[in-house]
């Protein structure tokens with residue numbers, strides 16, 4: 001079935017045999033489950049930053065030496081849920097293979113009893129050993145919660161250990177070759193010390209996808225599904241303010257509807273524009289509550305312009 005009906009969209013010329021443009025038929029070479037940066041829709045600013053700070057210097061050691069660029073640094077991604085923070089980290093992992101380590105709170109809690117600081121240290125030691133390497137701290141708010149707020153002294157030690165590791169002072173070689181990527185949707189709960197220069201010194205806001213990004217996210221989530229000439233333009237218009245996760249959900253629900261029909265009628269049918277628009281109507285953008293909470297922080301706790309980009313976005317959207 002999949003071979004018979006490659007992804008097809010209304011706005012592009014049909015190649016011979018209805019197989020879609022050649023560029024999109026490279027699925028055979030993909031490792032199962034591996035996501036690449038090209039699969040991430042939108043997020044241009046984040047991609048650009050990763051490229052400039054780490055990926056390009058990593059791939060070009062001679063240029064790095066020429067320009068005296070160090071291969072270390074940190075980037076904190078924040079924004080509403082479902083907009084691709086974890087997803088883009090998976091894509092960086094897909095690009096780097098073994099040189100990518102993920103640290104999540106569950107890892108640390110797993111190793112809880114007395115040993116968590118040592119374990120954080122071990123993770124960073126591994127990263128330094130296999131540099132160039134990216135360490136990804138997902139849900140940083142849980143791991144690096146403001147020390148004043150964490151009454152549990154064990155967790156406070158974990159934050160302190162994290163600070164030590166980010167500074168690289170614990171090890172002779174320092175953190176050359178180690179890039180730290182972190183994500184959170186409550187940056188205001190992250191210890192400010194983690195955001196000082198040399199640590200996670202850059203912060204980027206990851207917003208819900210604009211029209212062009214929505215189109216590419218929809219293409220990605222429909223790429224291996226049997227679809228009838230889908231009017232992407234219409235679908236993009238109908239999904240304003242949707243997050244990437246919402247869009248993935250629209251595609252999933254439309255597929256579910258077509259599957260159920262096919263199972264009931266005994267004859268396989270393709271996913272239609274109507275299925276997708278119907279699914280989109282059922283879903284409310286899931287980012288609204290986040291913006292409602294973020295609005296207060298941006299207005300009343302924007303110390304040092306930390307949330308200027310958030311304010312600018314809210315103004316653009318007339319939500320202030």
Ligand SMILES: Nc1ncnc2c1ncn2[C@@H]1O[C@H](COP(=O)(O)OP(=O)(O)OP(=O)(O)O)[C@@H](O)[C@H]1O
Pocket residue numbers: 039040041042043079080081082083084085086087088183184185209217220243244245246248
């Ligand atoms: N830019 C994107 N391109 C393609 N798919 C996306 C994109 N953003 C989100 N998605 C889809 O939505 C899912 C959820 O996104 P992800 O887990 O990255 O959100 P998040 O920003 O980490 O949210 P949270 O803040 O809740 O952790 C992804 O697994 C992916 O299927």
Ligand SMILES: [Mg+2]
Pocket residue numbers: 085086087138139183
């Ligand atoms: Mg996430």
